[in-house]
Structures are given as structure tokens and as C-alpha cells.
Amino acid sequence: MLTRKNTEIIFGGDYFPEQWPQDTWKEDIRLMKQANVNMVSIGIFSWALIQPDENTFTFDWLDKIMDMLAANNIDVCLGTATAAQPNWLTRKYDDILFVRESGEQVPYGSRQTYCVNSPSYRKAIRLLAEKMATHYKGHKALALWHINNEYANKNSMCFCKNCEKAFRGWLQKKYGTIDNLNESWGTVFWSEKYSAWEEINTPRASAGGRNATKLLDYKRFLSESFFTLYLEEYNVIRPITPDVPITSNFEGDWSKFDHYLFRNHLDVVSFNIYPDPGNPDARKWAALRHTMMRSLLGKPFMVMEQAPSQVDWYPVNIPKPPGLMRLWSYQALAHGSDSVMYFQWRASKKGAEKYHSGMVPHFGENSRVFKEISDLGNELKKAKDIVGSTVDSKVAILLDNDSWWAVDNPYGHGTKSLDNEVFWSANGQPFPTVLVSYFGELEYYFNAFYDLNIPVDVIPVDYDFSKYKVIVAPILHMVKPGFKETIENFVKKGGTFITTYFTGVIDESVGVFLDGYIGPLKDVLGVKVEEYNPLPPGGKNAMKMTGTIKGFKKKYGCSIWCDVAHTTSAKTLATFVEGYYTGSPSFTENQFGNGKAYYVATRPDKDFMRDFLSKIADAQGIKISQLPEGVELVTRSGYGRNYGFYLNHSGTKKLVTLPKGKYEDLLTGIAHQGTLNLVKYGVSILRKTK
Numbered sequence: 001m002l003t004r005k006n007t008e009i010i011f012g013g014d015y016f017p018e019q020w021p022q023d024t025w026k027e028d029i030r031l032m033k034q035a036n037v038n039m040v041s042i043g044i045f046s047w048a049l050i051q052p053d054e055n056t057f058t059f060d061w062l063d064k065i066m067d068m069l070a071a072n073n074i075d076v077c078l079g080t081a082t083a084a085q086p087n088w089l090t091r092k093y094d095d096i097l098f099v100r101e102s103g104e105q106v107p108y109g110s111r112q113t114y115c116v117n118s119p120s121y122r123k124a125i126r127l128l129a130e131k132m133a134t135h136y137k138g139h140k141a142l143a144l145w146h147i148n149n150e151y152a153n154k155n156s157m158c159f160c161k162n163c164e165k166a167f168r169g170w171l172q173k174k175y176g177t178i179d180n181l182n183e184s185w186g187t188v189f190w191s192e193k194y195s196a197w198e199e200i201n202t203p204r205a206s207a208g209g210r211n212a213t214k215l216l217d218y219k220r221f222l223s224e225s226f227f228t229l230y231l232e233e234y235n236v237i238r239p240i241t242p243d244v245p246i247t248s249n250f251e252g253d254w255s256k257f258d259h260y261l262f263r264n265h266l267d268v269v270s271f272n273i274y275p276d277p278g279n280p281d282a283r284k285w286a287a288l289r290h291t292m293m294r295s296l297l298g299k300p301f302m303v304m305e306q307a308p309s310q311v312d313w314y315p316v317n318i319p320k321p322p323g324l325m326r327l328w329s330y331q332a333l334a335h336g337s338d339s340v341m342y343f344q345w346r347a348s349k350k351g352a353e354k355y356h357s358g359m360v361p362h363f364g365e366n367s368r369v370f371k372e373i374s375d376l377g378n379e380l381k382k383a384k385d386i387v388g389s390t391v392d393s394k395v396a397i398l399l400d401n402d403s404w405w406a407v408d409n410p411y412g413h414g415t416k417s418l419d420n421e422v423f424w425s426a427n428g429q430p431f432p433t434v435l436v437s438y439f440g441e442l443e444y445y446f447n448a449f450y451d452l453n454i455p456v457d458v459i460p461v462d463y464d465f466s467k468y469k470v471i472v473a474p475i476l477h478m479v480k481p482g483f484k485e486t487i488e489n490f491v492k493k494g495g496t497f498i499t500t501y502f503t504g505v506i507d508e509s510v511g512v513f514l515d516g517y518i519g520p521l522k523d524v525l526g527v528k529v530e531e532y533n534p535l536p537p538g539g540k541n542a543m544k545m546t547g548t549i550k551g552f553k554k555k556y557g558c559s560i561w562c563d564v565a566h567t568t569s570a571k572t573l574a575t576f577v578e579g580y581y582t583g584s585p586s587f588t589e590n591q592f593g594n595g596k597a598y599y600v601a602t603r604p605d606k607d608f609m610r611d612f613l614s615k616i617a618d619a620q621g622i623k624i625s626q627l628p629e630g631v632e633l634v635t636r637s638g639y640g641r642n643y644g645f646y647l648n649h650s651g652t653k654k655l656v657t658l659p660k661g662k663y664e665d666l667l668t669g670i671a672h673q674g675t676l677n678l679v680k681y682g683v684s685i686l687r688k689t690k
């Protein structure tokens with residue numbers, strides 16, 4: 001259950017009544033009822049109003065709106081208001097603002113300027129959380145706590161003295177002795193040996209390449225700091241309101257901290273999704289993000305924010321044309337969301353976000369956008385049976401933050417500098433190529449499954465694999481202790497394992513595996529890698545199949561990277577055709593116990609991905625759905641029923657051939673058999689009746 005009620009799809013958005021005169025509030029409630037809004041998120045950025053100075057807390061205005069919402073049967077997802085601290089707090093304590101890598105303390109004047117490890121900030125949020133929870137305990141409208149907002153969005157990296165101190169403490173706990181640390185970090189290299197904990201500084205840009213283990217440890221430390229920051233509030237609120245579920249609204253960018261750390265302390269996963277309507281692959285982009293959120297707890301999640309129309313932070317902000325907002329809302333539901341919520345209820349008149357769309361636009365209720373919103377809000381009543389069901393995947397893609405941080409390094413190749421605005425990777429060190437991307441490869445494999453309408457989960461490396469038939473590990477650069485055994489067991493029992501180039505290169509402490517990359521995965525894959533050849537921009541090689549294999553063409557193009565590998569027990573299915581390593585394996589298969597392990601030594605073109613993954617799906621009895629171009633199918637199941645979401649993302653009408661049986665459309669009540677017509681941006685949710 002997502003919230004106390006949870007028998008309906010949650011529909012609503014971020015609501016900032018404090019930005020409007022109280023007369024408007026009545027109007028808001030009227031329009032909310034009209035649009036069938038049943039939940040709003042409030043309070044998120046209202047700290048300065050709730051606590052005007054250190055010793056005063058005032059809840060009058062918030063009480064008033066909470067009561068109005070309760071009287072109208074609209075639930076509240078209550079923000080703890082900690083995502084933007086008041087100026088008086090910032091000015092009073094000099095440790096609040098985060099410090100950029102350049103050493104500059106960020107000026108105040110926006111949100112998320114706080115340092116994740118600031119003792120003064122942490123003390124203040126504990127007190128605020130306690131006041132909020134005590135004050136609203138038992139309030140009829142309170143359905144869900146919304147702790148902070150978008151952790152790490154702007155302040156993911158801090159290099160202040162408090163972080164430095166906390167980092168030393170973290171290292172002491174991890175390594176025990178300075179000798180262990182020196183050993184793990186390999187500080188013998190470039191005379192970096194530390195003789196006391198006090199010598200350890202934060203890994204700010206130095207004269208040249210930095211210590212890779214130190215960089216990764218600092219990233220791990222900050223990632224954990226965001227989790228412990230969350231716990232500061234969680235631990236206060238939970239005992240005061242034990243029956244009210246708790247969430248934190250995630251940004252959806254998993255590179256900034258390891259989201260899996262939160263797994264055991266979240267009742268509901270919620271996040272924000274803002275695909276660019278100008279991106280032709282927006283639907284795949286969104287599908288992956290929904291999938292990651294659903295997989296985090298393996299149950300329905302919440303879309304806490306999406307845009308009613310355009311955002312205001314892409315270089316060019318294209319509105320969602322008629323029908324697209326509805327379609328993308330159903331896409332979220334298809335992938336396992338039990339809510340459709342927006343940023344924000346009423347488009348702002350002032351402040352930084354006045355060009356961002358709202359459910360009630362500046363134009364008011366007689367607008368296209370509000371009409372589409374209220375039509376959808378009312379239509380969703382018909383789809384309420386899907387609540388609580390989820391997507392059942394037999395394929396899982398592994399996401400490992402350590403491998404990600406060790407590989408994706410947009411600033412780390414000598415020229416780019418580290419900044420909070422730029423994705424920060426642990427890898428501020430010389431590197432084989434800027435063209436390889438951990439997350440890019442993950443996305444490439446996800447999209448290939450998406451194109452075959454095969455549902456996947458995205459899970460961490462230490463997860464229980466028993467429900468899956470196929471595990472895919474794109475660029476599993478770091479192999480941690482225990483993974484070798486887990487994956488060998490999985491394959492032995494009949495599972496299929498797929499991995500790629502640049503896998504198994506480093507261990508937990510960023511030390512290279514000797515005697516062949518692929519490292520501990522050598523046995524399961526029957527391969528070891530001697531060297532690698534990153535290809536120049538635009539460079540190509542090809543994979544030539546070693547024989548005629550059903551379902552495969554003779555040859556496929558490939559790019560970005562070629563591992564130069566040797567098989568031990570694996571069968572070579574394709575070889576490279578160019579370079580000094582012509583004839584070396586580019587694609588192998590290893591029978592291991594009852595299962596098979598595949599190794600792809602390069603980035604194959606899309607036709608290979610289609611043929612390869614179709615073959616894997618066939619072999620494992622996983623259904624592939626052939627649909628017209630631009631049509632997506634996702635099935636949610638639960639309580640003995642299946643709901644097939646047919647989503648037409650294309651600009652033209654499409655005719656879909658249905659599997660055998662009779663179906664009923666949840667939204668229209670119309671019966672379907674044989675075929676289904678979908679108009680442009682059309683949606684059908686089909687339940688089998690016979």
C-alpha cells in the first residue's frame with residue numbers, strides 16, 4: 001500500500017498555497033475537486049515560513065490549508081520543508097553552505113545550498129522534523145511524509161572542512177589503521193603514503209591524476225552521507241507517527257548517490273520524471289527511469305512530479321502537445337506507478353520557476369492544459385483496479401554504482417573540471433577513452449529489451465537473483481567479493497548470464513585483476529581478456545559469426561571498444577574482422593552447469609542486439625511481443641489479473657494484433673478481440689475476459 005487510502009490511483013501535485021493569497025485557496029480546492037485531485041504535496045519549501053527565527057515555529061497557515069484539504073477529502077503528502085533552509089539559519093552558522101571543489105563556498109540565494117554533513121543543518125532539521133511530526137500527528141489529511149526533496153540535485157559534492165573531518169572518521173571506521181588505508185589505496189604510487197589520519201584531505205583537483213581509490217571512497221562516503229542525512233529525519237518522524245508511510249522524493253539521477261542504500265528505510269519510492277518532448281527516444285528514456293524506481297522496492301512506486309506541459313530548464317522547452325501528457329501518465333502507470341502527480345498545481349507568478357507549466361496554467365481553468373488534466377484525473381477512476389499490481393520481469397539488468405563511478409568520468413580526462421553542476425565521477429584519473437559510458441551501455445541493453453517489449457528489472461549486484469532467468473551486467477567493471485559465487489550458482493541452475501567488454505577489470509579497492517581482465521568471472525564465462533582497444537570517434541569494427549547460427553546474420557558492425565580476449569572453455573560465436581586482433585573472439589558462449597554465460601567483447605550494432613536478445617528470450621521461454629513501430633506494451637499483474645497497457649507513442653494511428661482471447665478496455669469498457677485500433681497517442685488497458 002502506498003498510503004493510507006490507496007484504493008484509487010493517486011492524482012495531484014506539488015501545491016504551494018503560500019505563494020498565493022488565501023482567497024485563491026478556495027478556488028484551488030474547487031478546481032482540485034473538478035480535476036479529481038486526491039492528494040497534494042505541500043510544505044516542501046516552506047521552512048522560512050514555518051520557522052521565522054530560531055525559537056519560533058508557526059503553523060497557522062499550514063493548519064488552515066491542511067484542514068481545508070481534509071474537509072474536502074484531499075490527502076496530504078507533507079513535505080518536511082528541509083530542502084531549502086531559511087536565510088537566518090545560513091547566516092547564523094558558518095558551516096551550512098556547501099563548498100565547491102574550487103574551494104568557494106556556494107553563495108546563498110537558491111535552494112539546496114546546504115552541506116550534507118553540516119552539523120548545524122542536521123541539528124536544525126532534526127528539530128524541524130520533530131515539530132512537524134508532533135504538530136501534525138493524527139491529522140486527518142496526513143497520508144504520507146515527504147522528507148526533504150531531490151537529495152543531491154545541486155549539492156551532490158561538498159569539499160568543506162566538516163566533510164573532510166567526517167571523511168577521515170569514515171575512513172578510520174572502514175580501514176582501522178592507516179597502514180590498511182595505504183595498502184588499499186596503493187599510496188606507494190607517486191609517493192602518496194599517509195602517516196596520520198589528519199593528513200588526509202578531500203580529493204580536490206590537484207596537479208595531475210588523482211588516487212583512484214581515494215576518489216571512489218570519497219564518492220562512496222558522500223553517497224552514504226545523503227542516506228544518513230535522510231535518517232536524521234526518518235528516525236525522528238517514525239516513532240512519532242508510526243502509521244504514516246515515509247518517502248523521499250528522488251530526482252531520478254542515480255549517479256549522485258547509491259539509491260539502494262535507502263532500500264530498507266523507505267515505505268514508498270517516489271520520484272520526478274521530466275522527459276524532453278523534443279527527444280525522439282523520450283519514451284525509452286522514461287521507461288528505464290520508471291523501471292529503476294519500480295525495481296528499487298519491487299512494488300508499485302509513485303510519480304511525485306511530472307510536467308503538465310513544458311519545463312523551464314532544457315535549453316529549449318517544448319510544450320507537451322495535446323494528448324502527450326495523458327500518454328506519458330499512462331506509461332508511468334504501465335511501468336508500475338500507482339500515482340500521477342505533477343510539479344506543480346498552479347503555475348507560479350513569481351520566483352525562479354514562473355516559466356514552468358502548472359496544472360492550472362497562468363491562463364487559468366479555461367485552458368487546454370487544465371482541461372487535459374481534469375479529463376485525465378476523472379478518467380483515472382476507471383483504471384483503479386490496477387492499483388497494487390506490478391510488472392513481472394524475468395530479465396534483470398544489474399546496476400552497480402561503484403562500477404558507474406569508476407567508469408563514467410566526464411571531468412576526469414584532464415580538461416574538464418569538477419563541479420556540482422557537472423556529473424561527478426570518482427574517476428579523476430587517466431582513462432582509456434571518453435567514449436565509453438557505464439550508464440550509456442546499461443541504457444543500450446535496456447533499450448534493446450524495450451524494443452522487443454520484454455520487461456526487465458534493474459537491480460543491484462547483491463540482490464536475490466532466484467526469480468530471474470536472465471541476468472545482464474553491462475560493463476560490470478568492478479567485481480566485488482561474493483559475486484563470482486552468486487552468478488556461478490545462478491548459471492549452474494540454468495540461468496543465462498550476459499556481460500560485456502571492460503567487465504571484471506578492478507576489485508573493490510580499485511586494484512586491477514591480474515592474469516586477465518574479466519577477473520573472477522573467468523570460470524563462468526570461459527574467457528580471459530589480454531588487452532583492449534578503444535576505437536577512435538566514429539571508428540568501427542565488425543563481428544563475423546563463426547558459422548551459420550539460426551536467427552543470426554553472418555556479420556554485424558560494432559563500435560566504441562574491442563576487448564582482445566582468449567577463450568578457455570567458451571565457444572567462440574563471432575570474431576573481429578579488423579585490426580591486429582582479427583580472428584579473436586568478439587562474442588562467446590559458455591555452457592556452465594545447466595545454464596549459459598555470454599560475453600560480448602564490444603558494442604554491437606542494434607541488429608545484433610535484436611537477434612541476440614531474441615534468441616536468449618526464446619531459449620528461456622520469455623515472450624517477445626511483435627508490435628507496430630512506436631507501440632509499447634507493458635503488462636501489470638496482480639490479484640490473479642493481468643492488465644496489458646498498449647501505448648501508441650507514434651504520431652499516427654496503429655493497428656495491433658492481439659493475442660488469442662477476449663479483452664475488455666478498462667478505460668472505455670469496449671470489448672476487443674483479434675485486433676486493436678490505437679489512435680495517435682492512444683492508450684488501451686486491456687483485461688482478459690475469456
Ligand code: GAL
Pocket residue numbers: 149150251272274305311312343353356
Ligand atoms: C524538480 C523539483 C521541483 C521543481 C521541478 C521543475 O526537480 O523537485 O521542485 O523545481 O523540478 O521541473
